[in-house]
Amino acid sequence: MSHILLIEDNQANADMMIHILTSAGYQVRHFVRGLEGAKDARHDKPSLILLDFNLPDVDGRTLALSLRKQMGASGVPIVACTARTGDVEAALAKQFGCSAFLPKPFNSNELLHVVTACLETPTV
Numbered sequence: 001m002s003h004i005l006l007i008e009d010n011q012a013n014a015d016m017m018i019h020i021l022t023s024a025g026y027q028v029r030h031f032v033r034g035l036e037g038a039k040d041a042r043h044d045k046p047s048l049i050l051l052d053f054n055l056p057d058v059d060g061r062t063l064a065l066s067l068r069k070q071m072g073a074s075g076v077p078i079v080a081c082t083a084r085t086g087d088v089e090a091a092l093a094k095q096f097g098c099s100a101f102l103p104k105p106f107n108s109n110e111l112l113h114v115v116t117a118c119l120e121t122p123t124v
Contacts (some may be wrong), residue, residue, distance in 0.1 A: 001027070001048035001115045002026050002027070002119055003026075003027045003044075004020065004021055004027065004028045004046060004047060004048045004049075004115065005031070005037060005040060005041055005046035005048070005049045005050070006021075006028055006031070006037075006050045007030075007032075007037035007051045007052060007060075008030065008050070008052045008081070009032045009052060009053070009054070009055050010063075011032075013052075014030050017081075017111065018030060019111065020108045020111055021111070021115070024112055024115075029046070032056070033058075034055040034057055034058040034060060035058055035063075037063075038066065041071070042067075042070060042071070045076060046078070048079065048118055049076055049079065049114060050081050050115075051063065051079065051080055051081065052082055053080055053082035053093075054082065054083060054084070060090060061080075061093070061096040064080065064093070064097050065096045066113055067097070069108065077099035077118035079099060079101070079115070080093040080098040080101045081102045081106075081111075082101075082102075083103070084103075085103040085104075090103075099121070100118055102114050
């Protein structure tokens with residue numbers, strides 16, 4: 001079973017994502033603060049990280065870059081789940097090491113599609 005790390009400060013968004021993912025059979029650990037989530041990711045490497053870019057303690061893009069450097073280029077997939085939308089933001093997410101970009105709001109099918117695609121893509 002895949003273990004997903006969710007770093008999301010909006011509790012309503014987190015509850016919705018946790019419900020969708022656990023209903024699909026995934027294990028989810030949730031952190032409100034980016035630095036706590038990053039510490040957990042380094043300690044207990046998840047299968048995938050869902051990362052909000054608007055966090056109270058750290059910019060999500062900076063956190064994605066830091067995690068990518070610490071976990072390696074072929075490490076854990078990081079999915080930017082953010083209200084920062086548009087092609088420019090999607091390109092920035094990629095530059096900061098994200099494997100995928102999921103703009104908010106999204107529905108359950110979109111979330112599961114991105115998670116499944118990222119988990120099925122082999123790492124180099």
